[in-house]
Amino acid sequence: MARTQKSADDPRRRILDVAAAAFAASGFEGARVDQIAKRAAVNKAMLYYHVGDKDVLYETILLETIEDALARIAAATASSKTAEDRLRSTVATIADTARRHSHFAPLMLRELASGGATLPDRVMQRMRDVFQAVRDALEQGTRSGEFRAVDPVATHMFIAGSLLVLLAGGPIRRRIRQLTDVPKVSVADRSPADIASFVCDVVLEGLRPPAAPRALRRRTPLKKKN
Amino acid sequence: MARTQKSADDPRRRILDVAAAAFAASGFEGARVDQIAKRAAVNKAMLYYHVGDKDVLYETILLETIEDALARIAAATASSKTAEDRLRSTVATIADTARRHSHFAPLMLRELASGGATLPDRVMQRMRDVFQAVRDALEQGTRSGEFRAVDPVATHMFIAGSLLVLLAGGPIRRRIRQLTDVPKVSVADRSPADIASFVCDVVLEGLRPPAAPRALRRRTPLKKKN
DNA sequence: GTCTATATACCGATAGAC
DNA sequence: GTCTATCGGTATATAGAC
Numbered sequence: 281m282a283r284t285q286k287s288a289d290d291p292r293r294r295i296l297d298v299a300a301a302a303f304a305a306s307g308f309e310g311a312r313v314d315q316i317a318k319r320a321a322v323n324k325a326m327l328y329y330h331v332g333d334k335d336v337l338y339e340t341i342l343l344e345t346i347e348d349a350l351a352r353i354a355a356a357t358a359s360s361k362t363a364e365d366r367l368r369s370t371v372a373t374i375a376d377t378a379r380r381h382s383h384f385a386p387l388m389l390r391e392l393a394s395g396g397a398t399l400p401d402r403v404m405q406r407m408r409d410v411f412q413a414v415r416d417a418l419e420q421g422t423r424s425g426e427f428r429a430v431d432p433v434a435t436h437m438f439i440a441g442s443l444l445v446l447l448a449g450g451p452i453r454r455r456i457r458q459l460t461d462v463p464k465v466s467v468a469d470r471s472p473a474d475i476a477s478f479v480c481d482v483v484l485e486g487l488r489p490p491a492a493p494r495a496l497r498r499r500t501p502l503k504k505k506n
Numbered sequence: 507m508a509r510t511q512k513s514a515d516d517p518r519r520r521i522l523d524v525a526a527a528a529f530a531a532s533g534f535e536g537a538r539v540d541q542i543a544k545r546a547a548v549n550k551a552m553l554y555y556h557v558g559d560k561d562v563l564y565e566t567i568l569l570e571t572i573e574d575a576l577a578r579i580a581a582a583t584a585s586s587k588t589a590e591d592r593l594r595s596t597v598a599t600i601a602d603t604a605r606r607h608s609h610f611a612p613l614m615l616r617e618l619a620s621g622g623a624t625l626p627d628r629v630m631q632r633m634r635d636v637f638q639a640v641r642d643a644l645e646q647g648t649r650s651g652e653f654r655a656v657d658p659v660a661t662h663m664f665i666a667g668s669l670l671v672l673l674a675g676g677p678i679r680r681r682i683r684q685l686t687d688v689p690k691v692s693v694a695d696r697s698p699a700d701i702a703s704f705v706c707d708v709v710l711e712g713l714r715p716p717a718a719p720r721a722l723r724r725r726t727p728l729k730k731k732n
Numbered sequence: 733g734t735c736t737a738t739a740t741a742c743c744g745a746t747a748g749a750c
Numbered sequence: 751g752t753c754t755a756t757c758g759g760t761a762t763a764t765a766g767a768c
Contacts, residue, residue, distance in 0.1 A: 305620055310535030313744060323753055328745070330751095386619035393612035393619070394531055395677025408682050433679070433692035434672065434704060441671025442664040449663050451621025456634050466659035478660060482712040539762060549735055554763070556733095 292330045294320045299331075300341045304383035307390050308338055308398045339400045345384050346406045349377040353413050363421030368480050370413050371439060375476035378447045385448035392444075411436060418487075427487040439483055446475045518556045520546045525557075526567045530609035533616050534564055534624045565626045571610050572632045575603040579639050589647030594706050596639050597665060601702035604673045611674035618670075637662060644713075653713040665709055672701045 298320040302311040313334055317324040331337050356373045360366035378384045391399050399407070414436045421427030446468055453468060467478045524546040528537040539560055543550040557563050582599045586592035604610045617625055625633070640662045647653030672694055679694060693704045 305623065306535060307533045307616070307620075308536070310533060312742090314742090324744090325746075325753065326751080334744070389615045389619040390533070392671055392674055392678055393615040394533070396681050397531065399678075399681075404681060405685055408685055411682065431693045431704075433690065434694040434701075437672050437675050437679075437694050438668040438705070438708060441669070441675075442667040445618055445667025445670065446660065446663050448618055448621075449667075452618055452625075453659070453663075455622050455625075455630060456637065459631055459634055464659065467657045468660040468663050475660075478657075479664070482664060482709065485712040486708040538760095540760090550762095551735065551764075552733080559763070 291320070291322050291326065295322060295327055295331055296337075296341055296344070299337050300345075300381065300383035300387075303338060303341065304386035304390075308334075313337075335400075338398070339403060341383070342387065342399075342403045343406065345377065345381045345387075346403065346410060348381070349374060349384075350406065350409055350413075352377060353410070357413070357417075360417075363417055363424055363426045364484060366420060367414070367417040367484070368477075370417050371443065371480050372473060372476040374410070374414075375443060375447065375472035378444075379472040385444045388440075388444055389448055411440075414439060421487065425489065428489040430487055435483070435487075439479060442482075443476065443479050446479065447472060517546070517548050517552065521548060521553055521557055522563075522567055522570070525563050526571075526607065526609035526613075529564060529567065530612035530616075534560075539563075561626075564624070565629060567609070568613065568625075568629045569632065571603065571607045571613075572629065572636060574607070575600060575610075576632065576635055576639075578603060579636070583639070583643075589643055589650055589652045590710060592646060593640070593643040593710070594703075596643050597669065597706050598699060598702040600636070600640075601669060601673065601698035604670075605698040611670045614666075614670055615674055637666075640665060647713065651715065654715040656713060661709070661713075665705060668708075669702065669705050672705065673698060 295316065299311070299316045302316050302319075305311075311334075313327065314324060316337075317327045320327070322330070327337075331340065353370055353373045356369040357366050360369055396404060415432045418427065418430060418432045418435055422430055422432075449468060467474060521542065525537070525542045528542050528545075531537075537560075539553065540550060542563075543553045546553070548556070553563075557566065579596055579599045582595040583592050586595055622630060641658045644653065644656060644658045644661055648656055648658075675694060693700060
């Protein structure tokens, strides 16, 4: 059918998916190659044959995700006119990347915690490009007067931090909920798209220039769809 | 001088401090007991004698930090009148806890990434109390009309996420800066107190009820002190 | 209380048969 | 391409001498 297999039948694809989940759950050092091979239903020697050693495995997963995010950000923001549109598209695309690659947010949180200790240089360079995409939108808004003068680095970390923690916080929130009562429904339990909207709403409120009347700024309504 | 040693001469104290740094840098699985003992200048057998095994070590560090945070939050918010004061005090105290225990933010980020997989139940219960402190301030503001109706869970994760990532993001920001030019100064490079103010400013902007005139909301000025 | 030596287990990686 | 068997290294934890 095809020269290169991309479906779930492809052993390499299965290995990468299983490994991504393992790295997300246990970190680079905590993930076990034996366990990854077992869960991917391949012999350990085949894992090394098809992908490479543990470092290559990790780097491949991160690069794959980040390249996907960058391509989608470029596509999504190509037609953006205003800075607000550009910022919303960029953040929504990052959130959607986290939805399509469920390991993305945990891996990024771990890299933040370690200061990027296990990040290969090539991955670090592409991550910087993702960061730059957010800052570009912020700086465009500041230049055009759409946003008030803003600290682009701090604002970017603000967006990235709240987004990543909201996206990755599901499991720990559920564990806490078991200890408490609180069966409440929260935006935090909704889809990545709704979470992205929530983050953008709050941040854009803070970015609004002093002169602009409040009523002109729309607030994204939450849709029922997951 | 004292019955229980608390200074840096206390081997137990040294072990806990070194271990905290190791867990923050490499995670629970990645941290090495041998290395912790070596850096704390104690024999490995003494580490087990004075503290216990790796699990006890980890739980002790987390509990110590969280109990400290809870006690300080209670003290700081005791005299709070308005919800804004209460929220600012709580967030500032959490940030100050992160300053005094530099391992705090990385450890929390790792636990978020793993969904609390390595979190002992006792630690989880106390963490819930920290979360509750933030939500209490938010709900007080909503009840009194000081804040607009707000999603307390999502808003809390929003605050916690941006705060933790801003606090823990220093090293990775420096590594990215080596790849780029951008020698700019950012709020993100300032003290935990300034970072806490920044987060509160943005969030309070989003919490302001529709009717309140914008000029009435103060924005905390950044102080030079670290 | 302190240290050496070691038990026990496991992990990443590969050699080599098929 | 696939698998078994295993090497070499290292991890946590403790026993036991002092």
